Amino acid sequence: KNEVEQSPQNLTAQEGEFITINCSYSVGISALHWLQQHPGGGIVSLFMLSSGKKKHGRLIATINIQEKHSSLHITASHPRDSAVYICAAPMGGATNKLIFGTGTLLAVQP
C-alpha cells in the first residue's frame, strides 16, 4: 500500500468547473506538498501546508492533519490547468525527502 494516495487518478472537466483532487497519507507528516507537472515533465511547487488552508489565485489547498487528508481545489478551471497534480509528503524526521502520490491527470476541455 502506497503511503500517499490520490484520487481520482484521471479527471476530465469542462472549462469553468470547480475541481477537487484528494490526497490521503498514512505517515505522520510535518507538511504536505502539492505539485504540478506539465507534459514536458517540469514540476512546479504549488503549495506546502501544514495546517488549515492556503490560497493562490484560483488554487486552494486544505489539509486536515488529524484525518491525514488534503485536498486541492481549482476554481473556474481553464484548459491551461491541464496537467498532472501530485501530492507529496516528507519521508519522516526533519528531512526534505518526499514520498509522492501517483498523481492525478487533469484535462480541462474548452
Added chain:
Amino acid sequence: SAVISQKPSRDICQRGTSLTIQCQVDSQVTMMFWYRQQPGQSLTLIATANQGSEATYESGFVIDKFPISRPNLTFSTLTVSNMSPEDSSIYLCSVGGLAGGNNEQFFGPGTRLTVL
C-alpha cells in the same frame, strides 16, 4: 524561491553509453536531491547529493549505476551509467533548505532521457 536549470533538457542515447545530467541553482542550498520518474509512474528518490562527500542512495540505487557529484552548494551532476532502455525516464533534481526558507522543495525542469 530558487531557480533551477538542468542540462540537457532531453537526450536520446544508445544502450551501453553514459549520460551526465547537470543541475544548477541560482542560490546556495543545503539539500539537493535527484529523482527518477519512469513512464507512467510517480517520482522516486534516487539519492541525496551531499556537498563535499558521497551521495546518500535510496534502496535500489547504487553509486556505480548513478554516480553523483556535488562540488559546491549550487551545482550537482547525476550520471546514468551503462544505460539500458529501462533507464528511459525523466530525471529531476530538486533543492531544499534555502537560506531563510522553510522545508519547501523546488524542482528543476527535468531531463527526458530515451535509451534505444
